[in-house]
Amino acid sequence: MTTPNGHGDRQHPYETLDRASRALAARLIGGSSPTAAAAAWADWAIHLARAPGRQLELAEHGMRTAWKLATYTATGGQGDAPFAPRPGDNRFDHPGWDMPPFSLWKQGFLASQDWWDRAAEPARGTSRHNADRVAFMARQTLDLVSPSNWVPTNPEILQKTVKAGGANLVRGATRFAEDAAALLSGETPVLHGDYEVGRNLACTPGEVVYRNDLFELIQYAPTTDKVHPEPVLIVPAWIMKYYILDLSPENSLIRYLVGQGFTVFAMSWVNPTAAHRDVSLDDYRRLGVMAAIDAVSRIVPGPRIHACGYCLGGTILAIAAATMAREVDDRLASITLLAAQTDFTEAGELMLFLDESQVAFLEDMMWDQGYLDQNQMAGAFRALRAEELIWSRSVRRYLLGEDEPQFDISVWNADATRMPARMHAQYLRALFMENRLTAGRFAVDGRVIALKDIEAPMFVLGTEKDHIAPWQSVYKATLFTENELTFVLTRGGHNGGILSEPGHKGRHYRIGHRTRDKSYMDPKTWFQHHPPQEGSWWPEWAAWLASKSGAADVPSPAMGAPEAGLPPLGPAPGMYVFQK
Structure with missing residues (x-):
């Protein structure tokens, strides 16, 4: 039998130490390989550095973007907005986002998003996989700093806070503490609602x-x-x-x-x-x-x-x-x-998470645990739609203090499973990668x-x-x-x-x-x-x-x-x- 690294059944003590070290690191950072991320950024940056024409194109696009943004700002946010959210992005639906200064912060964010969409397109010689991963990581970073995620820059949160006298933030803080405690203890937060497996879910006789x-x-x-x-x-x-x-x-x-x-x-x-x-x-x-x-x-x-x-x-x-x-x-x-x-x-956006470095990192984590944890699995799916499944949800739950509506499919979605170590490694390698x-x-x-x-x-x-x-x-x-x-x-x-x-x-x-x-x-x-x-x-x-x-x-x-x-x-x- 040959192991994925080609060394057969031999497990040298030093290799065991290496795997244990990587497994610990994987647990601490949720199973995402830092080497894979660094390699993607390096590939993108090196090829961009030796492409002066591409650099000039991005500089020109940046100047046009800045001019649009400056013109819109000079009018006090009046007139047609130069940038629009992506289809399906509902973070800026509240009418308060059309009023200054919120409209200006919104346009600044969307302008940055627009430039990074262009910048992440691969220069000649860049691996398409690495360019897609850079675009994904850029989106994740921008989503983190979106003005919709912060109390002072989100008109909907400010309006709700004034109306509720801050009660929404108190409720949100309580929920955040409950969720954090469940996360640290390794427990799955209990969903309170009207759905129950065996009663009105999975209830066909x-x-x-x-x-x-x-x-x-x-x-x-x-x-x-x-x-x-x-x-x-x-x-x-x-x-x-x-x-x-x-x-x-x-x-x-x-x-x-x-x-x-x-x-x-x-x-x-x-x-x-x-x-x-x-x-x-x-x-x-x-x-x-x-x-x-x-x-x-x-x-x-x-x-x-x-x-x-x-x-x-x-x-x-x-x-x-x-x-x-x-x-x-x-x-x-x-x-x-x-x-x-x-x-x-052409297996879709999940391929963003897969290459030799990433799979080896997951294998070491599963070698230690015996399985891929349901939270580690679910995290990858949530990251693909972070603006909806992570940030918008966090805003509603922790800042607006709103109860999340319960649907049968959301209860099922939270009822995740684990993956056996050997099976999952074979599945990723034999099917997805090879x-x-x-x-x-x-x-x-x-x-x-x-x-x-x-x-x-x-x-x-x-x-x-x-x-x-x-x-x-x-x-x-x-x-x-x-x-x-x-x-x-x-x-x-x-x-x-x-x-x-x-x-x-x-x-x-x-x-x-x-x-x-x-x-x-x-x-x-x-x-x-x-x-x-x-x-x-x-x-x-x-x-x-x-x-x-x-x-x-x-x-x-x-x-x-x-x-x-x-x-x-x-x-x-x-x-x-x-x-x-």
Whole structure:
């Protein structure tokens, strides 16, 4: 066996000291490699230093920016503002930002933001990855010093403070102390609200019918007199709790499928601890997906299975399906991939956090802990949308003293999970960094697998505003497969686009079908040739599943299969979903 650093199994005492030192540093700074950050800045700065034309361009842009700002200031902030916030940036929505001096501070910030957007564009020879990372770090720094974050420079905070007699700041200080105490103690702040797992979240009736050290399998109770003979198995990501697909009853995808006459099974992954440090990526395939398929086949013997994977669950499902195809295992009737990537060459903004230095830093931290902590994982996602998820939230909670509105998805979002050390390192290296799956270098049991071997029809869905799995990346499943495939692009982001129940206002989707005889169509061309359709994509998927199934005229199967050693073990949502 060879370790990522190429030294094999040998662990020299000095190397152990090095890893322990790096692990301590990683814990102190939240797992972000300072070497990776320094290398990005150095690459950008060195190439800029030897590009006099680029320097003159930035100087000229800076002078034009300064002139616009000076002209606006000279008029006392009257007239059209020269700079506007980015789309989706709501920090300056309060009408007080249009009045001096707040309008001038706002324009000064936006002018700096505009210049850095231009400055971070790579000079010739600069690595695009490093330039993107510099742009990201510049945005993070500017967001820190935004006038919207400080009491004296934010008109909304000042107005609220005067009106409340400072009570908002007192409430905010109390909340800040509570959150800081929870952070220092390693606890997750308790969300107080009307949502509770098992009561009005993850509340679709069912039974746990299988359990091992890695997951629980839930079988959901039927709500129709007759069902389709083919069951549906849902493979969620283990980077999140499964009930994103079974939130409130009105937007539960699982409940919807049950109501359409399908027998639905869903996996609920364990929340790993240090005891799971050596669980591998292949264990998630073998002891996870394949064990679930085996259990469903014993409970509903005979019919083939519709398998659906969401996010990382879709990636491991694709790996399992390709392996089954290689082994001539035809138990899958169809494969659905929801916001799931199989090719990682354009894997979105998460790539900002990944290079050899960063992954090695994370590996040393996980080597010490045995896992990647949920707060360390969640921090990376929050940083991608810092103005909304960090700074705007902090302003509302600590300075405006406002109670945060509770939604089912926000409760789920705070219910994070850990990642086993070995699995996460393998996932980052084999898929994100080396893209082995579509490069023909991903081996299972010592033999390479290929997505093009999959013959079961596929339903692949991307979301328009996905910053975790960009739809163009998800779409690449069409490039590396040759089977019948339906691709859907829906409005929304990585999670919100999936929660698109019928009747949800403002929803639309695009849908296209590829048969075996059709040539590849690039994402831009596909988008142009498939106009949007109003409504939810859920009925399209249900109809597609029904078209691949027998008629819904068979009695629903019993819960579990005691005669096959799979008796019901307890009511849904099971035990693993409650693990902290």
